[in-house]
Amino acid sequence: MNYFSTRDSERKTPKTSAEVIKQGIADDGGLFLPESIPEISLDFIKEIGTLPYSERAAKILSLYLTDYTYDELLDCAKKAYDSGFGDFAAPVSSLIGDDLRVLELWHGPTCAFKDMALQIMPRLLSLALKKTGEERCAYILVATSGDTGKAALEGYKDVDSTKIMVFYPEDGVSDMQKMQMATQEGNNVCVTAIKGNFDDAQTGVKKIFADADAKEKLDKCGSFLSSANSINWGRLAPQIVYYISAYADLVNEGDITLGEKVDITVPTGNFGNIFAAFLAKKMGLPVNKFICASNSNNILTDFLTTGTYDRNRTFYTTMSPSMDILISSNLERLLYFIAGAEKTTKYMKELSEKGAYTVEEDVLSVIKSEFAAYCCNEEDCAKTISKTFDKYSYICDPHTAVAVKAALDFVNDENTGFKNIVASTASPYKFAADVLKSLGKEIPEDMKQVLDTLSEITKTEVPSPLATLFGKNVRFTKSVEKNHESLLGEVLAF
Ligand SMILES: *Cc1c(COP(=O)(O)O)cnc(C)c1O
Numbered sequence: 001m002n003y004f005s006t007r008d009s010e011r012k013t014p015k016t017s018a019e020v021i022k023q024g025i026a027d028d029g030g031l032f033l034p035e036s037i038p039e040i041s042l043d044f045i046k047e048i049g050t051l052p053y054s055e056r057a058a059k060i061l062s063l064y065l066t067d068y069t070y071d072e073l074l075d076c077a078k079k080a081y082d083s084g085f086g087d088f089a090a091p092v093s094s095l096i097g098d099d100l101r102v103l104e105l106w107h108g109p110t111c112a113f114k115d116m117a118l119q120i121m122p123r124l125l126s127l128a129l130k131k132t133g134e135e136r137c138a139y140i141l142v143a144t145s146g147d148t149g150k151a152a153l154e155g156y157k158d159v160d161s162t163k164i165m166v167f168y169p170e171d172g173v174s175d176m177q178k179m180q181m182a183t184q185e186g187n188n189v190c191v192t193a194i195k196g197n198f199d200d201a202q203t204g205v206k207k208i209f210a211d212a213d214a215k216e217k218l219d220k221c222g223s224f225l226s227s228a229n230s231i232n233w234g235r236l237a238p239q240i241v242y243y244i245s246a247y248a249d250l251v252n253e254g255d256i257t258l259g260e261k262v263d264i265t266v267p268t269g270n271f272g273n274i275f276a277a278f279l280a281k282k283m284g285l286p287v288n289k290f291i292c293a294s295n296s297n298n299i300l301t302d303f304l305t306t307g308t309y310d311r312n313r314t315f316y317t318t319m320s321p322s323m324d325i326l327i328s329s330n331l332e333r334l335l336y337f338i339a340g341a342e343k344t345t346k347y348m349k350e351l352s353e354k355g356a357y358t359v360e361e362d363v364l365s366v367i368k369s370e371f372a373a374y375c376c377n378e379e380d381c382a383k384t385i386s387k388t389f390d391k392y393s394y395i396c397d398p399h400t401a402v403a404v405k406a407a408l409d410f411v412n413d414e415n416t417g418f419k420n421i422v423a424s425t426a427s428p429y430k431f432a433a434d435v436l437k438s439l440g441k442e443i444p445e446d447m448k449q450v451l452d453t454l455s456e457i458t459k460t461e462v463p464s465p466l467a468t469l470f471g472k473n474v475r476f477t478k479s480v481e482k483n484h485e486s487l488l489g490e491v492l493a494f
Contacts (some may be wrong), residue, residue, distance in 0.1 A: 001017065001034050001036070001038075001064060001065075001066040001067075001172055002014035002016070002034070002035045003016070003017060003020045003032045003034055003035065003233065004032070004033060004035060004139070005018075005026035005027075005028050005031065005032060005033075005282065005341075005364060006026075006031050006032075006033060006320050006335075007026065007029060007030030007341055007344060007345040007415070008026070008028060008331050008342060009030045009307075009340070009341035009342045009345070011035070013026075013027075013159065014384040016033070016067045016131075016132075017034075017064065017066065017067055017068070017128075017233065018067050018068070018128035018131040018132055018409035019128070019132055020032040020120070020232075020233045020234075021124050021125055021128045021232065021234035022125065022129065022132055022134065022138075022157050022168065022226070023231060024226065024229060024231065024232045025229075025231060025232075027082075027405075029348070029442045030129050030133065030341075030344075030348075031233075031234075031314055031329070031332050031333055031336075031347070032331070032334055033065055033336060037140065037279065037282040037283055038063035038064065038283060039284050040060075040244070040283045040284045040285070041187075042061070042258050042259055043256070043432050045244060045248050045251070045284075046242060046251060046252075046258055047172035048060070048245065048248045049245075049248030049249055049251060050252075052073065053077075053081050053088055053089040053090065053241075053245065054077035054078045054080070054081045054082050054089075055074065055077070056241055056245050056248075056446045057073075057081060057120070057238060057241045058070060058073040058074040058076075058079075058243045059075040059229055059333070060240060060244060061073050061077070061140065061237055061238065062089060063238075063283075064138075064237050065129060065494065066123070067082060068124070068127065069199075070130075070145070071307050071442050072127055075123075075368045076120055076123040076124055076127070077120060077122075077378065078121060079123060080119035080121070081119065082122035082458075084108055084109045084115075084119060085107045085108050085115075085119075088105045088107075089107060089108070089116070089135055089242070090103060090107075090116065090241075090242040090245055090246065090423065091103075091104050091107070091249075092102065092245075092246040092249050093251060093301070094394055096261070096388060096391075096404065097124075097392065098421070099407075099411055099418075099419055099420050100404065100407055100411075100419075100420050100422055101250065101255070101419055101420065101421050102394070102396075102400070102421075102422050103242065103243075103244075103246045103421050103422065103423050104227055104423060104424045104426065105242060105423060105424060105425055106397075106425065106426050106430070107463075108127045108151075108154075108428040109352045109465050110151045110154050110180065110465060110478060111426065111427035111429060111430045111463050111465055111466060112147050112151060112322070112425060112427070112430055113423070113424075113425040113447055114147060114151035114152075114274065114424065115149060115151050115155070116238060116239060116241055116242060117230075117234075117235040117236070117238045118151045118152055118154070118155035118235070119154070119155050119178065119230065120155075120238050120418070121155060121228070121232065121235050121238065122140075122159040122162055122228075123188075123198070124161035124234045125162065125226070125234060126160045126161050126162060126473065127140075128157050128234075129161050130161075131410075132232040134363075135218070135222075136163060136222050136223050137161050137162060137163060137222055137223040137224075137226045138160060138162045138224065138226040139162075139163055139164075139165070139218060139223040139224060139225050139491075140152065140156055140163070140164040140165070140210065140224065140226050140227065140228050141164075141165055141167075141204040141205050141208060141225055141226075141491065142165070142166045142205070142227070142228055143164055143166075143168075143198070143201035143205040143270075144167070144168050144175060144198075144201070144206065145168070145169070145172060145198040145429075145487075146168070146173040146174060146177040146309075146321065147176075147177070147322055147353065147426075148230075149166040149181060149191075149226070149323075150177065150180045150181055150184070152164060152166065152183065152228040153166055153184045153186070153189050153191065153223045155186075155228070155352075156186075156188065156189065156228070157184070157185065157186030157188070157189055158186050158187055158188060158230045158327065159188070162187065162188060162229075163188040163189070163190075163223070164189050164190070164198045164419060165189075165190045165191075165192065165491055165494055166181065166189075166190070166191045167192050167193075167194050167201045167204060167205060167487065167490075168191070168192075168193055168194070168201060169193070169194060169196055169197045169198045169200065169201050169277065170193040170194060170195055170196070170223045170237060170479050171196045171197075172197050172201075174468070175342070175447055176430070176432075176447060176469075178193075179447070179469055180469060181209050181476065182475065182476045182477065183469060183472035183473060183474055183475060184475065184476065185472075185475075186473070188492060190415075190476070190478070190490075190494045191476040191479050192476070192480055193478065193479040193480070194479065194480055194482045195480070195483070196254045197481055198347060200482040201253075201482075203485070204482060204487040205485065206464075207225075207396060207484050207487075207492055208225070208480075208484070208488055209225055210488060210489065211438060211484075212319065212494075213244075214488055214491070215329050217492060218492070219255075220493075222348045224338050225448075229328045230329070230330070231272075231494075232271045232272050233269075233329060234329070235272065236272055236276055236333075236484070237276075237381040238257045239272065239273055239276030240276045240277075240279050240280050240283070240311055240332050242387070243264065243276065243277045243285060243421070244265075244280050244283075244285055245299045245419055247262060247286070247445070250262070250419065250421075255419065256419055259286055260286060260418075260419075261285075261286045261288040261410040261418050261462045262286065262287060262420065262421055263287070263288050263289050263290075263291060263407075263410065263416060263418045263419070263420040263421070264277045264289075264290050264291070264292060264420070264421045264423070265290075265291040265399060265403045265404075265406055265407040265410065265420055265421070265422045265423065266289055266290065266291070266292065266295055266403060266423045267293045267294075267320065267323055267399045267403040267406075267423065267425055268293060268294060268300055268323065269323040269324070269325045269328065269329040270328050270329050270330050271292075271323060271329070271330035271331045271333075271334070272329075272330045273423060273425070275330045275333055275334055277290055277336065278290060278337075278370065278450075279424075280462070281316075286421045287409075288416055288418050289370065289371065289372055289416070290370060290371050290372070291371075291372045291373070291374065291403075291406050291407060292304055292371055292372070292373040292374075292406075293374055293375070293376065293379075293402045293403040293421070294323060294373070294374070294375040294376070294402070294481065295316070295318045295320045295323050295324070295375065295376060295378075295381065296316040296318055296375065296377050296378065296400050297315065297316050297318070297323065297324050297326065297378075298330070299311065299313065299328070300328055300377035301327075301373040301374060301375040302372060303331070303373075304367060304368070304371045304372075304373035305365035305368075305373055306364075307355060307358055307359045307360075307361070307363070307367070308356065308357070308358040309347075309357055309358075310355065310356040311326045311351070311355045311356065312355045312356060313326070313443055314395075318378055318381075318398075319378060319381065319382075319398040319430070319431065319434040320381065320397075320398040320399040320401075320402055321396075322399060322425070323399060323402065327351075328475075330348075332344060332348060333361070334367075335347055335363075337364045338367060339359065339360075340347055340362055340367045340476070343359075343360075343363070347359065356454065370415070372410050372413075373403075373406075373492060374406035374409045374410065374479055375406075375407070376401075376402045376405040376406060380405055381398050381401045381402055381405065381438070382401075382434075382437070382438035382470055383438075384396075384404050384405045384441065385398065385401045385435055385438035386402040386403075386438055386439050386440065388401070388404055389439060389458070390487065392411065393458075395426040395428045395432060395435065395454075395458045395460065396424060396428060397425070397426040397427060397431045398426075398433060398434050398435070399422070399425045399426050399431075400422070400423075400424040400425060400426065400428075401438075403422050403423060403424070403425075403480065404422055407422050427463050427466075428454065428458075428489070429451055429454060429462055429463055429466050429467070431469035432450045432454045436450065436453060436454055438458075439457065441453065441457065444483050448470050451466060451467070478490075
């Protein structure tokens with residue numbers, strides 16, 4: 001299977017999946033997609049449902065990553081999913097009302113859905129280096145506002161031929177997130193705080209990526225810079241798996257019949273997770289509609305309903321920070337599918353020059369036939385957390401709550417009668433203070449007490465990756481100035 005850039009209209013530069021996983025973004029600035037979408041039958045889906053999660057993943061990934069052997073994929077999947085996710089990596093067990101089903105994607109080592117991709121992607125990258133004859137070590141540089149950094153650290157920890165440095169803003173992440181990163185284990189990891197905000201961290205990392213002199217120095221030491229960014233195909237492909245897996249589980253439980261359609265609701269930021277669901281449908285998963293859920297940063301709600309994407313707007317900081325976004329990079333992949341490479345290139349040029357673009361009527365009508373979109377403000381998010389708990393004794397984090405609200409709004413508006421699979425992207429414990437506040441409770445000063453209070457109220461257990469944090473050694477305490485020299489100094493010294 002060959003891969004092409006979303007901006008390569010003549011399909012001039014085919015790549016293998018190992019090449020695209022190593023490279024990340026295409027040379028023309030576009031994103032990589034497979035030349036065609038493999039099809040799966042209803043029988044395939046049914047059979048998948050009888051297998052452990054790692055085998056489901058290997059089977060589905062083998063349809064896309066054709067330059068990896070099945071055994072290689074199975075080995076990566078087993079290392080990724082067999083021990084770090086509890087009994088089953090992506091359970092779809094809990095029910096909210098008659099129609100909503102919750103697909104929990106946060107049973108991994110950092111309690112957020114990024115683990116689903118970041119536990120396997122580093123292993124795929126490590127193999128990609130071998131397959132492409134790369135002898136240097138992949139040096140992953142990450143600027144993080146919290147969640148991605150920790151998930152990347154856990155994913156790359158002790159993976160062959162890789163090492164990782166994470167920069168985070170000293171005063172820009174929560175105490176819990178700081179603690180999670182400062183206690184990170186592994187022999188190839190380093191974490192550095194910078195005296196500045198997230199933008200300073202991100203700008204600093206971008207400058208290092210653009211510094212030819214730095215690249216040469218790293219090359220001499222036998223490494224090359226690489227990113228763990230969510231536009232990498234190696235992060236997207238593993239996300240297709242859990243939608244097919246969830247559908248198969250619902251069939252096996254007798255909740256739906258094989259072939260019956262479902263709706264899928266996804267709390268969306270960079271559009272990666274929902275686009276993976278879209279690919280699952282293209283492969284043959286019986287899906288009626290995708291419901292794109294946004295918080296107060298509702299640029300996607302506007303785009304999917306009006307056809308105009310306009311980033312010239314206020315940016316809001318919310319209690320669902322992983323969805324606080326003005327540019328949804330993976331939307332480019334959807335545009336490519338619907339409008340083709342030439343138009344996609346034009347939209348992206350307008351976006352970078354004017355900060356806005358508008359798609360044609362016919363493009364919009366295809367988008368609307370596949371996607372519904374809703375947004376939810378902070379007050380409604382908090383209300384949804386408390387109502388869902390009161391009514392169903394189910395406790396959701398703020399990201400998931402945004403999706404639950406969107407799913408309820410959709411059912412209210414369209415009443416399709418289909419079951420609605422709601423992607424739940426973070427453990428409520430990861431955002432315990434905001435969840436307690438939404439339930440109208442006092443928030444204790446002490447971090448551990450916040451977790452214990454939530455545990456008492458909800459009669460659920462604190463997930464072990466968070467519960468065990470408090471006994472761990474603090475390994476990383478360094479904080480540096482935000483200028484290029486000091487960041488680069490850290491990168492070269494590690
Ligand atoms: C990253 C993230 C999202 C957004 O996912 P996208 O693939 O970027 O749309 C939603 N919720 C949580 C908790 C996340 O970490």
